[in-house]
Amino acid sequence: MFLNSILVVITDLAAGLLGNASFRRHFHLLLSALLLFGPLLSLWVSHYSVFAKRTHFLYRVFLRSGWGWTCIFVGSFVFVLSFSVRRSLTLSLRHLSRLAVAGGLWLGFRKLLCLLENATGSCYEPLSSSLELASGSSGNGQPLLLLREGETKDACVRSGMLWRGYEVSEDALLLCLCCLLLAEETAVFGPYLCLGGPSEAPLRILFLFCVLLLSLWVFLLLCLLAYFPEFPTQLLGGALGCLSWRALYQGWYRLGPSWYCPGRPGVGLLSTQRKQDETTDTLCENDTDINKGRLEESKLG
Secondary structure (H helix, E strand, O other), X not given: OHHHHHHHHHHHHHHHHHOOHHHHHHHXXXXXXXXXXXXXXXXXXXXXXXXXXXXXXXXXXXXXXXXXXXXXXXXXXXXXXXXXXXXXXXXXXHHXXXXXXXXXXXXXXXXXXXXXXXXXXXXXXXOOHHHHHHHOOHHHOOOOEEEEOOOOHHXXXXXXXXXXXXXXXXXXXXXXXXXXXXXXXXXXXXXXXXXXXXXXXXXXXXXXXXXXXXXXXXXXXXXXXXXXXXXXXXXXXHHHHHHHHHHHHOOHXXXXXEOOEOOOOOOOOHHHHHHHHHHHHHXXXXXXXXHHHHHHHHHHO
């Protein structure tokens, strides 16, 4: 009973924050500010910190499979929320299709960025120290590099050679897209609670996991910007993530639910709940009027 009360208080506070119109309107600006000024933190952070190593537990377990974690928690929350309101599998699948669209967009971006890197980059093999001394070019402090034609980035890196080319940070793109998607999909929980929707412990726990995952993604984005600053590539990756969110949630999904559009989060759920509440209020008002009329008739009689 005590733990359930704590769960209710925490989820109510988080739902109120995520459902706030100002938070939803300015959250992408917060991510933009992190992308712009986050690399400046590299001047103050310690490079001996555990977060300065790419082998850290959070990077290995969560960052490398960030889209999978997002799909698991957000998909579970969206399905349970939509199915508990309407008991319609079709409606639940329609809301889940937003994750499928975002997943297809993410895979498309990965393929496009891979093609871009292979088209604009080159593979170089460092020459041995004996060859450098023989050529007399080792005095400038820069190792000699031998260009290797026809190599892809993956094959070049696996062979222990150097790849230099035009890159866009996939990590920044993924983290920004997941953060904005989580904020949009969980924002409906606050209005849902205000409308008196059923909110059992499993639904609140799933919502809390989504909130914790959102906090983790923001933290990992801040760590990447501070400990591994790559200003142009990370800025471009974050910009692609924000543009993807705007094109989907602020553009396409606003067209409304149809055969070609899944609609925005909460469409068909919150509106139905409002209609039920309005109908209940109308019936209550009619019953009150009838009772008053009967009371007046009894007094006159």
